Amino acid sequence: MKYPKLDVLSKAEMDQIHAATLEVMQNPGIKIRHDYSRELCKKAGCDVDDETMVVKFPPQLVEECLKKCPSEFVAHSRDGKKDVLMKSDGSDVRNVTFGIGTQTTKYISHGEFETKASTLADLGNICKVADACNNVDFICAPVSAMDYAVSDVSRTIREIDAIATNSVKPYYPDTECKYLDLYYEYETAVYGGDKEEAYNKSFMIIAGCPTSPLQLDFMTAEICTKAPEYGMPVLTLSMAMSAGSSPIFLAGTLVTHNAEVLAGMVLTQLAHPGAKFVYGSSTTNFDFYCASSPVGSPELALISAGVAELAQYYHLPCKVAGL
Secondary structure, three states, rough: OOOOOOOOHHHHHHHHHHHHHHHHHOOOOOOOOOOHHHHHHHHHOOOOEOOOOOOOHEEEEEHHHHHHHHOOOOEOOOOOOEEEEEEOOOOOOOOOOOOEEEEEEEEEEEOEEEEOOOOHHHHHHHHHHHHHHOOOOEEEEOOOHHOOOOOOOOOHHHHHHHHHOOOOOOEEOOOOOOHHHHHHHHHHHHHHHHHHHHOOOOOEEEEEEEEOOEEHHHHHHHHHHHHHHHOOOOEEEEEEEEOOEEEEOHHHHHHHHHHHHHHHOOOOOOOOOOOOOEEEOEEOOOOOOOOOOOOOOOHHHHHHHHHHHHHOOOOOOOEEEOE
């Protein structure tokens, strides 16, 4: 099925958003709560204030790092049979499950449902169904194993096992950055102990979300600088909320969103030039009536179309929520 294309930005408008983004990244800059990342930025010529943790990026550095990003790469499946070519030109649209929730709903009868905290077993069962769906190409961890939320053992390590055991498709786990080395060990075990194959054929794409407005927390920066050590592609996914944590005007939200994602891209390329990078978005508007961030509003559709066009403008593969 050929998907319809929604063009919401002209080339001139994307040029304007890009120029405004570079201006924002230089002044006021991006707050980065990660010592090693700030040190990388210093060495690359950024103006860095370690007290405020604000990094001001020279425009030429952003442009240089963009040129180092692959415009396409293969997202590997566990068995090599359901690999996905991640393209940046918009010619190929792929589908991913939506995540990450903390509850599941059981149908009882007409109009009657039971909602409960999601479990590790729920995660495995959903992934088993998603694996059988030909129209689902990736898996984003759909729910969390809340039965392990306060356990002494790692919830996320059990989750990556539950996903990989029930699906061969490439996936986005709910990442704990301190366990990236163990995720790599898991992939190595899947490939029969072959570390080189695990590095070259990672079936995990590791995501980090900036803290809007204009901040990268420790976890996101750690993912950007460490995940490529293990051959894992990096996804920086902004979740800015128009009129909440970003400007009420959608053009301003696109600039805020863009600056956060490109900051993650720069960190990834400074640490590992040529690393696989995915431009990500779950940016939407803030709903004042319900005090929520709706992933299905008309504003989200416009934002998602806009950021997908920006990703193509930068020749970056993207993952966009809500479309």
